[in-house]
Amino acid sequence: MADRKFELTEEIIQRYYDCEVHGQERSRIEEALAADPASEEKLARYGRLSELMQLVGEASEADEFTARRNWREISARLKAKPRSLLLRPRFWVSVAAAAVFWLFFYGPFEKAQSNELVIESIDCTYASFMLIQPETETGHTIIWLSDSGKNGSQ
Amino acid sequence: MPEAKVQQPEEDEQLVSQALAGSQNAFRKLYDRYQKKICGLVGSMINSPEDTGDIVQEVFIRAFGSLDSFKGASSFYTWLYRIALNATTDFRRKQARRSQSVPEQPLSEIGRGELQVAAPGEETPEGELYSKELAALVRKALGTLGKEHREVMVLREINGLSYAEIAEVTGVTIGTVMSRLHYARKKLAETLQRWKVLDQEG
Numbered sequence A: 001m002a003d004r005k006f007e008l009t010e011e012i013i014q015r016y017y018d019c020e021v022h023g024q025e026r027s028r029i030e031e032a033l034a035a036d037p038a039s040e041e042k043l044a045r046y047g048r049l050s051e052l053m054q055l056v057g058e059a060s061e062a063d064e065f066t067a068r069r070n071w072r073e074i075s076a077r078l079k080a081k082p083r084s085l086l087l088r089p090r091f092w093v094s095v096a097a098a099a100v101f102w103l104f105f106y107g108p109f110e111k112a113q114s115n116e117l118v119i120e121s122i123d124c125t126y127a128s129f130m131l132i133q134p135e136t137e138t139g140h141t142i143i144w145l146s147d148s149g150k151n152g153s154q
Numbered sequence B: 001m002p003e004a005k006v007q008q009p010e011e012d013e014q015l016v017s018q019a020l021a022g023s024q025n026a027f028r029k030l031y032d033r034y035q036k037k038i039c040g041l042v043g044s045m046i047n048s049p050e051d052t053g054d055i056v057q058e059v060f061i062r063a064f065g066s067l068d069s070f071k072g073a074s075s076f077y078t079w080l081y082r083i084a085l086n087a088t089t090d091f092r093r094k095q096a097r098r099s100q101s102v103p104e105q106p107l108s109e110i111g112r113g114e115l116q117v118a119a120p121g122e123e124t125p126e127g128e129l130y131s132k133e134l135a136a137l138v139r140k141a142l143g144t145l146g147k148e149h150r151e152v153m154v155l156r157e158i159n160g161l162s163y164a165e166i167a168e169v170t171g172v173t174i175g176t177v178m179s180r181l182h183y184a185r186k187k188l189a190e191t192l193q194r195w196k197v198l199d200q201e202g
Helices: A010-017 A023-034 A037-060 A064-080 A089-106 A108-113 B012-020 B024-045 B049-065 B076-098 B125-143 B147-157 B163-170 B174-194
Strands: A128-132 A142-146
Touching: A010 A023, A010 A037, A010 B174, A023 A037, A037 B024, A037 B049, A037 B125, A037 B147, A037 B174, A064 B024, A064 B049, B012 B024, B012 B076, B024 B049, B024 B076, B024 B125, B024 B147, B049 B076, B076 B147, B076 B163, B125 B147, B125 B174, B147 B163, B147 B174, B163 B174
Parallel strands: none
Antiparallel strands: A128 A142
16 A cells, blocks of 8 residues: 555656666556656656767767777877886876985985084094994994004004 | 687776786777777767867877776776766866857757758668757757766766766766756756757656
8 A cells, every 4th residue: 555655756767767776666666657647758758868868979989990090099109108117107206205205314404404423534543443333212423442553563 | 629619708807907018909909898988978078079089099098008097996997987087078178278269159049950851860861960960969958068967967878877887987976976867867858848859848
């Protein structure tokens, strides 16, 4: 009895027309359509509109000759532009990202902004010395000087 | 006698892998498989049949250039349709910039000609001509719709995509697809009725 109340809305008719309803719902719609000529007419109008749209689609399709000519053009352009790494935008994005990363961590900016002292050279008269840069949190450099060389065999 | 092997058509994904490995032959197969659909889509979206070929070429060039971004999460053709829609949008944007100063023929003046010559599709020169004229009119009527409405209409009616596929290509929800499609059909029918291409609602 409840089925009698089934209302054919525009949305339902459209979904039915577009084959987007299945199973029981489909059967209920078909029953309701059979009892409602106005809705059947709406459905028929969808059909006529589709026929007109098909004409546009068919008129837009390339014939064999055009399709072959299009492929020749595509093929020529693909040959002219081989798929090398250098032509891929992704490659250049990666390179740019790597460059930014490198500059940030190892580039001259770090030195310019750093207050750390940098040992550029050691002028030493001692026979031997040792430079120790242990991996400490402070990052201090230890210079160990030994005069054992002077007192040694030389 | 050995049994002849029935060769199964390669899956799109297989062809994509082969094309990525440098096989232009594999890409040609993808072109052969989809060029008609892409032509139909592009040709229906723009009101310039002479430019369709150029855009179709551009679509396949772009597709080849970004094959490595195709992850296979969606089907190849929905991915390709998305490229086609983008290429069409780019074309329309350029075209609009170029023709800003040239006003188009008012649409209200179109479609008042004598179109009752022969039935569409009839295999006579007149029938063919009639079909072409009718197609041109419907294309113009499509042009009165907004981009979003035209897209769903073409993807559904010409390319035969399901609501879910249209949603995937256009990046909207299925509900939006349904409402856009409903609006597009209504507006298109109204325009075509006004132009006496479609009969009045009974």
